[in-house]
Amino acid sequence: MPPIRPAPGPDATPLWVRNPAFVYGLAGAVFLAGLALVTGRPELAVVALPALVTAGFGGRSRLGGDVVRVVTTLAPSDSGRGVGYRTEVALPPSAEAVAVELRVAGDRRHVVVVDPTTATRLAGTVPVTHSGPQEILRTHIALLGRGGTAVSVPAPGPVGSAVVPPPHLRMQHLPMPRRVTGITGAHDSARPGDGGEFRDVALFAPGDRLRRIDWRRTARRAEQPGDLYVRRTFATADALVVLVVDGRDDLGADVTEWGGSRHGTHEATSLDLAREATLSLATAYIEAGDRVGLRALGGTARSVGPGGGTRHLERLRSTIASVTPTGDTTAGVRMPLVPAASLVVVLSTFLDDQAATMALTWAATGHRVVAVDVLPAPNASRANKHERAAFRLITLERDDRLAEMAATGVEHIRWQTDDGDSPAVQLRLLSRPRRAG
Template identity: 40%
Template sequence: MSTTGMSDTREPSEPRWRLTVAQTGAVIVGSLAALAGVVSGHADTVVMGVPLLALAAWAWDRRPRSASGAAARDASPVEGPLLTVSGDTTATAGSLAYRVRVDPQPGVEAVQLRVFELGVHPRAHVLALAPGHPIDVRGHVPAPHSGPQRIVTVDWRLVASGGALITDVGGPIGVDRVITPLFTPIAALPLPHRLTGLTGAHDSSRPGDGGDFHDLAPFQPGDRLRRIDWKATARLAREPGELYVRRTRAQADATVFVVIDSGDDVGENVDTWARFDPVASGATTLDIARSAGSAIAAGYVRIGDRVGFADLGAPRRVVPAGGGSRHLDRLLRQIAATAPVGSYQASRRPPLVTQGALVYILSSYLDDRPVMGALSLAATGHRVVAVDVLPPPHLDELSTERRIAHRIVMMDRATRFDRLRGAGIDLLVWGTGRTSAERDAALLALARPGRPLVGVAR
């Protein structure tokens, strides 16, 4: 598992200092005592209030004047007035390391840190500081999911003048990472109804060079002499000089599009569907979709086919079909960066794909949007494979009402699958409950030539 840095850099700013609540109360008491002494003419009352005011003035005069002192920069850091937050560029054992470095400026005596791991687990730290001696706060964050994630978020408050002065809460600042999903390129490759390429690794239906046997045909001008089948000529020739050649199928490449539905991201724990919890949710639909999409893209590009990518929830996120290792790297980065959009954008049109392409639509199919896209693409002649990425549900903690609601949602989902099957769309289940052997068997069944391939004329 690897990560790619995505950080939100902020410029250092001057902290705003203010008196603490206790010190503010002392100023109020001292002011009232001094005022009462002046009005009443009692010098002893004035003397009681003056020390409190003098201490507040002394503390205010000693406040730090400079906001400089950010620590040395690390991989994709995010800076604040006194600290640098950074995350390691690699993940090990399913976790990510982070570091918060505090480099104190003169006059700052302590800092209060609040570190949010994965945005939901706060950890508070109170650190005593000494100028010229940076302090590191380190930790590890579990990495239960792939894709874009806010690894750690930090806000802080500075303390000076013996605790008499504090700043407003600064931040938040943090580090984002794109965690690459784990995947294995698929070996069994279903093909589109029509192979449009003129060269590649698959046998098309048109005659040409390089493929399996196509047919026997009378010799025509332009045919190569080495293709003459003398046994067939002796058996089939009826006229003197009549020759027969052995024709093979031409090789062609396939065009494949991986379409991911980012409209929602729900996990194994159904109780977290309404309020997402990155730890309690378990594997999510987008976790499975990123892994499946990467495996599909790598499998086809590896043998020379052209692969494109589209996001059903964000129509502008499109990668045109292409091939080669650089194009595969681009595809994998785009697939890994897929994040839930929460709601679909205004466009209701299915993604534009190359004519005659094979389209994989990876979705949970909890709503009608991916179904309508699949039906539209199938109606225009594309071969469509609906990939179900919904993980097996965990219902142990659900109330009776929620169990009934979940059952209704699953019934609607089954109806959508019936519509897809009725339109001739293939269904592939790619969830955490299926073993790799079961998935390979399903892909192999889809890769069998169930429909004749339609070749194209030169």
């Protein structure tokens, strides 16, 4: 995650009120002084004197008119786990201390009371479970006046938000499309050219290079003077891969939370797994010299045309990290356009027919289609009987949907499995060598 520019909060003038402890202490001192006057006991007046003197000096202190400024800066943590923050609170002269409430990701709250010097260098690390756009840190501040005679009303400070990039796994073996059509690359194509495997031996023709002449074959097979035989090879080409991300919803493992698009789980959700899988596949294919494009089904991400290279990978990384659900999973989505002779990878939970129907259509038109199931292992332990019945129906429909895709040639893997079968192993099983057609 790149460093984020400081997020200053609005400059605010603190709204001062008398400290309740000071008010109660003053009332008690007045009561003791009056009681000493009525009863003629001077020791009570001696006890009340410090509070009265404090009230006299505290009442003369100037309150108001000063400005409080809070600035929060986010950056990747040194350990690489979570997001680091630095909060600077500039206190007015009338403040003796400040109480800072930090609300970090996951709705956890921490309150610290510090002096003006320490308030300028508050720093720490917020552990982050999920990827994508999210609120990292929210601050509220309350000031303590000189002598503790007054406090300010708690006021909101800046909100630090960031787009947390997903992690990615290293992949060595990847499935290829049924044929490759690029001009150059790391894979053998069906057309003759340079750089690939041996194709055949043929008579020299215009355009053939002299270094391709096979002198031994020429000596054995030449029938007329001047006949030359050349070795021909297959040309190399790059693969075209289109990653289709279903960003319409974001589901956790707890089935009781599937009714809403927001959740409070600290475990990876379906969209976390989809971002991780998409970035892992994009990185592996681009590092292999192939071209990768991105298409989004719903969600907020924009589509990215096919391309390769480091700059294109950075563009894909930022786009993938920005995928967020729309909250409306029932709205229809337009079927994305997919270039010919491409490998289509559909990443979805497949809880409805839209992504599955598109995968079936692409498979029927000749594309090689791989369905990546990103639904976390469901947990129905907290569900009541009605929720359990609904979950069973949804699961049966989903199983039928996956079985129909498998029957029509759509290959299927799970990005999260319970039996230790990692995604890299599943992709290796799909990466058997295929003769490019």
